[in-house]
Amino acid sequence: MSKVVTMAIAGLGNRGNDIYAHYQLVAPEEVKVTAVADPIAAKREEAQRTYGIAPENCFESAEEMLAQPQLADICVIATQDKQHVAQAVKAIEQGYHVICEKPISPSLQECLHLQKTAHEHKKMVAVGHVLRYTPFYSRIKELLDSGVIGNVVTIQAMENVTYWHQAHSYVRGNWRKSEETSPMIMAKSCHDLDMFAWLLGKKCKRVSSYGDLYLFKPENAPEGAAKRCMDGCKVKEQCPYDAEKIYITNPETGIRGLQADPERDKWPVCILSPNDLSEEAIYQAIQEGPYGRCVYACDNDVVDHQVVNMEFEDHVTVSFTMTAFTSKGGRTIKICGTLGDIIGDLSTNEITVALYGKESQMICATEGDMSGHAGGDNRLIHDFVSAVQEEMSESSLRTGIDASIESHVIAIAAEYSRCHGGESVDLEEFVQNCEE
Template sequence: MGKCVKVAIAGLGSRGRDAYARVAKTHPDKMQITAVADTDPHKVALMAKEYNLPKEACFSSAEEMLAADKLADAMIIATQDRQHVGHAIPALEKGYHLLLEKPVSPDLNECAKLAEAAKKYERKVVVCHVLRYTPIYQKVKELLDDGSIGDIVSIMAIENVGWFHQAHSFVRGNWANSDVTSPMILQKCCHDMDLYLWLAGKECKSLSSYGDTYLFKKEKAPEGCAMRCMDGCKVRETCPFDAEKIYMENKLAGYNAGNRIWPLDVLVPEGPNEEKILRALKEGPYGRCVYHCDNNVVDHQVVNLNMTDGSTMSFTMCGFTSSITRYAKFMGTRGEMIVNMDGNEPEKSEITIRNFDENITEHSIDVMSLSDDFSGHGGGDTQMVEEFLDMISGEREESSYVTSLDRSLESHYCALAAEYSRVHGGEPVDIRTFAGDR
């Protein structure tokens, strides 16, 4: 049995504070949190209390923590997108192994510098492409590798971001403005660029992309709307993006519907109640009108990918969907496979194979039988952290679905090339030329 891995966490947003830290509670034999850092002292205090951390193990920034002596075997870096590499390289120099929140960076040169540093200091760097670790996609990978539909000729995939998720994270929230974070196709969809290339065993040769911000901008604001939803807005009754409706009444997100976790824990990290939520909506960023925010990321985008073997993929990201799901259709030489992952309602997830024969033989996989834990990205969050800890402790070697830094950068090249194409009117981009043969 491997040793218990000591872990420091830089960045206490919902990913660092909840999705990853909770493994220290569910598997205390595997993970011990020994230090935390965040610019929000309230979040640091909450973590210190929850994990019984002394004052000297609590830091007001990642930089302050990295200036201290080495505090753990590994570090989880879950700071903002453009801070990742600036925190990761000093952490490698200190001797930390890294679990690095995606994306690595919206800057290709920074991605290359981190890859060089990881090799130089001989540290393990695992990027948080959590979908590889989900039971549903591990099963899909197994089926595709076994040739269940023959050779894959084309993939049609869509990420249904969900209308309230788009408004929460990419209009009002932390990832609304690519000038301070990342483009939507990288921040949200590098998961997808990584996932489908991995599942199909493909490499992208070239791509093109189109997309824009269609709705969430000032010129689309209805007459009578206010700067904040709760400040006398005259169109609240008919606006689906009204903040109070989303955070109080929505069947998946709303407090009155019984929700107590994401996205409410973003508004109220210490634990939501009605009074605190309403105060956050009156005073904080999540109560702003969606037509009057500082957002510039797209709310819809399409990408067409041409693979090195002549196969193709079409990918769509859209914020105007009723569900938060990922749907894909793999079309092969001997059949087709439909995969639908519903992260909120896993019982609605689907794997269906239709083989080409006289009767078009169809069979489905019972997704719910694949695991007893579908929490956190369909069961991927916990599985990913456990795999990382087992690698660091020496309990197991790197598995085929662990997302190493080198593997992750392929998806980053595709996403950033897609953004370049989108900005340049759909111009085709050769991936190797764009990545500079890194």
């Protein structure tokens, strides 16, 4: 049996605790969490109890943890976006292999610095682009590589953020301000941009982008709106963004739906009250905390819709839309080739292959563990742990940093284009200018 790989985790939020640390419970024969860092004492204490961590290995910050002699084989960086690179670089210098949550950084210079550091120290760095590991996209990749639809010429894709997810994460939540975290095209959709590069196996040459913050700003507040949803708002009943609806009564997102189906994903209500998932605690959170603010009275500035047009090698074109204004979430994709097309819907894991002049074929891409990002989360961790156990190189990973840099270049260039009137950006020149 291969040795159990040890893991230190910086950041015990939804990703750090619920995905990476939780993997010890999924596969105890593969992983043991030996150290954690988080500023919230209750999270550290819960992790200590759940994973059997020594008290002296529970730290208030990643910096404090990384100041110690190496405490594990792997360090997971699951803190806020702008903290990632400094912490990951320190972890590499301490001797860790690193799993870095996406995005690496909104700064291209920082992304390149982490890549250089990993190479210099001969350490593996995986980026949390979990969609590469999903059965859905893996099956599409197999189909494209088989040549069944000939040469790919165009791709149309859409990320349906959903109205309530936009309100939760990008209006009220941690990713609402570009300067504090990342532009939304990076924070939310570097997954998608990574998919195009991986599926095509080609480099992106040029990018242009348009988008803006359309709805969630003070001048759009309806007459009678209160600053907080629970403070006598006169339009509460007809407002779909009402915090009580999203976090209490909505059967898919609210606490009452979770009480009726305890096996349902605890997100997003677990973000409001990680250690007390009672209705009383959630009400208190929306009465007092940031998630109870009116969506028209927050300090958000990220876009709520954006389109990115890309030209890849061999004149292959990709059009991608990210929008808040959808009733249901998920990703859709249409890939058009010289012999046929492929249409996929990640929300149902259904793929339709239609060869020109022939009957279409439906494929349901579900197999094995489908938890966490359509089955991608645990597969990514397993792949990285296996690579550490086998002492393999980063090239064995689907999401090594060399592969993952591409999506970040596209996202950063897209945001530059958006902020400059949709200017067409040559990516080779853009990277050269950033390196100078």
